[in-house]
Amino acid sequence: MELHVSDLACTRGGLLVLSGVSFDLAAGQAMLLRGPNGIGKTTLLRTLAGLQPALTGTISLDREAFAYAGHADGIKATLTVVENLRFWAKIYGTNDIDPAIEAFNLKGLTDRAAHNLSAGQKRRLGLARLLVSGRRIWALDEPTVSLDVASVQLFAQTIKTHCDAGGAALIATHIDLGFEAEVLDLTPYKAIATDASLDDAGFDEAFL
Amino acid sequence: MIALLLRDLRLAVRSGGGFGLGIAFFLILVVLVPFGVGPESAILARIAPGILWVGALLACLLSLDRIFALDFEDGSLDLLATAPVPMEGIVAVKALAHWLTTGLPLTIAAPFLAVLLSMPAEGMVWLVITLLLGTPALSFIGAFGAALTVGLKRGGLLLSLLVLPMYVPTLIFGAETLQRGINGLATTTPMLLLAGITAGAVALLPFAAAAALRINIR
Numbered sequence: 001m002e003l004h005v006s007d008l009a010c011t012r013g014g015l016l017v018l019s020g021v022s023f024d025l026a027a028g029q030a031m032l033l034r035g036p037n038g039i040g041k042t043t044l045l046r047t048l049a050g051l052q053p054a055l056t057g058t059i060s061l062d063r064e065a066f067a068y069a070g071h072a073d074g075i076k077a078t079l080t081v082v083e084n085l086r087f088w089a090k091i092y093g094t095n096d097i098d099p100a101i102e103a104f105n106l107k108g109l110t111d112r113a114a115h116n117l118s119a120g121q122k123r124r125l126g127l128a129r130l131l132v133s134g135r136r137i138w139a140l141d142e143p144t145v146s147l148d149v150a151s152v153q154l155f156a157q158t159i160k161t162h163c164d165a166g167g168a169a170l171i172a173t174h175i176d177l178g179f180e181a182e183v184l185d186l187t188p189y190k191a192i193a194t195d196a197s198l199d200d201a202g203f204d205e206a207f208l
Numbered sequence: 209m210i211a212l213l214l215r216d217l218r219l220a221v222r223s224g225g226g227f228g229l230g231i232a233f234f235l236i237l238v239v240l241v242p243f244g245v246g247p248e249s250a251i252l253a254r255i256a257p258g259i260l261w262v263g264a265l266l267a268c269l270l271s272l273d274r275i276f277a278l279d280f281e282d283g284s285l286d287l288l289a290t291a292p293v294p295m296e297g298i299v300a301v302k303a304l305a306h307w308l309t310t311g312l313p314l315t316i317a318a319p320f321l322a323v324l325l326s327m328p329a330e331g332m333v334w335l336v337i338t339l340l341l342g343t344p345a346l347s348f349i350g351a352f353g354a355a356l357t358v359g360l361k362r363g364g365l366l367l368s369l370l371v372l373p374m375y376v377p378t379l380i381f382g383a384e385t386l387q388r389g390i391n392g393l394a395t396t397t398p399m400l401l402l403a404g405i406t407a408g409a410v411a412l413l414p415f416a417a418a419a420a421l422r423i424n425i426r
Contacts, residue, residue: 046286051286051289052426066290067290068290069287070286070287071283072282072284072286074279074283074286074287074288076284077282078219078225079215079218079219083215083218087211087212091211091288091292091293
């Protein structure tokens with residue numbers, strides 16, 4: 001089992017948004033996170049990534065095998081496409097960036113500065129970073145935003161290849177990616193507002 | 209880690225990176241002082257150590273908010289936090305990159321600018337020594353301040369208010385060592401204290417800054 005979550009509760013800005021979330025993600029499996037805006041998809045992914053602590057519950061996950069891609073792509077505008085990818089390759093201790101460039105059709109753009117890319121091209125560069133990371137478990141937050149139809153297919157193909165090779169992916173998305181994947185709808189886990197349980201923490205984060 | 213250092217240095221020298229901003233500010237400040245206090249070299253030579261140190265400190269302050277704010281805005285900081293590099297290391301490397309693009313150029317440029325303030329020649333060596341010992345502390349203290357204010361919109365002013373008081377000891381001992389060096393007095397005590405502050409800042413503040421960053425990216 002690549003990822004095992006049980007009875008997880010997450011907070012966003014001091015408010016409880018999700019509680020009682022339990023699911024498993026196996027190797028070779030892709031799972032789609034669904035739910036209306038504000039349900040807590042991003043919060044769940046950020047909690048899994050370790051960017052924020054979980055309120056309760058357990059996450060069993062090998063962080064050394066985990067790669068997170070958020071809303072922002074983390075692209076440096078004044079660096080070229082290749083320089084951006086090479087930087088992440090060095091950070092993750094991998095070397096080969098060519099498969100990633102190939103997979104996301106960035107070949108003709110390699111020497112272009114990132115600030116000259118279109119929104120969709122930037123997104124493709126951001127997604128290529130995941131391939132460069134060489135990690136098994138991917139967590140993606142709205143990966144298809146600003147991608148055109150062909151690029152979405154490219155992305156779906158990449159996810160399929162990744163899963164067939166034993167990887168796993170957890171994808172928060174609103175669109176149909178066109179492949180069979182388990183769906184986790186977060187709506188039933190929406191937390192009922194219980195501010196009182198948080199008030200006694202006694203820490204006012206709004207102070208700063 | 210080295211990749212991060214190289215990236216930050218590369219970003220600093222590319223357009224909009226802010227390399228040279230600090231130096232230009234330092235130059236303008238030093239050029240303006242004689243207009244303000246008059247051209248008598250006796251007066252200028254007397255206030256030169258203080259002016260040069262305050263100038264270096266303010267020039268350092270200019271580029272502090274870029275240390276983390278740019279990475280925070282484009283999402284790189286989140287991704288770096290989930291990457292297999294320790295947060296403390298990220299802070300230390302970014303502070304080092306800030307010093308290499310700000311403190312070190314200031315140190316190299318200072319003797320040339322000191323001539324404009326008619327500083328005596330025997331002071332030049334001390335000027336370079338004190339800046340070399342003191343400016344790393346400015347970058348590391350500044351990185352801590354930048355980590356505290358990273359999520360705030362227009363946090364630059366708050367950053368200055370937080371960081372400037374913490375710069376006071378470095379300023380006092382830096383300028384004192386320089387003054388004593390020029391006057392031919394014993395410099396060991398203030399210089400050791402200056403070096404001690406730098407060593408302490410470099411050793412401890414990356415941990416404090418990393419803790420602040422972890423809270424701010426939640």
